[in-house]
Amino acid sequence: MEKRKCLECGESFNGRADKKFCSDLCRNAHNNKLNSDNVNYVRNINNILRKNRRIIEDLLPEETAKVSHQKLVDKGFNFTYYTNITTTKTGKNYIFCYEFGYLPIEGNFYLLVRRKVEA
Secondary structure (H helix, E strand, O other): OEEOOOOOOEEEEEOOOOOOOHHHHHHHHHHHHHHHHHHHHHHHHHHHHHHHHHHHHHHHHOOOEEEEHHHHHHOOOOOOOOOOEEEEEOOOOEEEOEEEEEEOOOOOOOEEOOOOOOO
């Protein structure tokens, strides 16, 4: 068998002809490095979505609530990210972060709502 060098640490090792790493630790470390940019991007977006959800949940004491744009901004709400948009029969577009959503209404206000989720 011919000695090869580990793609992660550079150490020489013996093994199967198609083996690329000296150990599971090096294989995992190598793959984690390759995927870290994508994972960090997704993690950051998920953190924003969870924060948006938490903000709406905190501002929604009952079924619905009316809140100003400025109040959402002051709490750190990010309007760029949401999980889905639901259009009603009347043509209104509710924007949701998971089960919590908002509808832009007159005067720079938003109607906050909670979608009923079946368990």
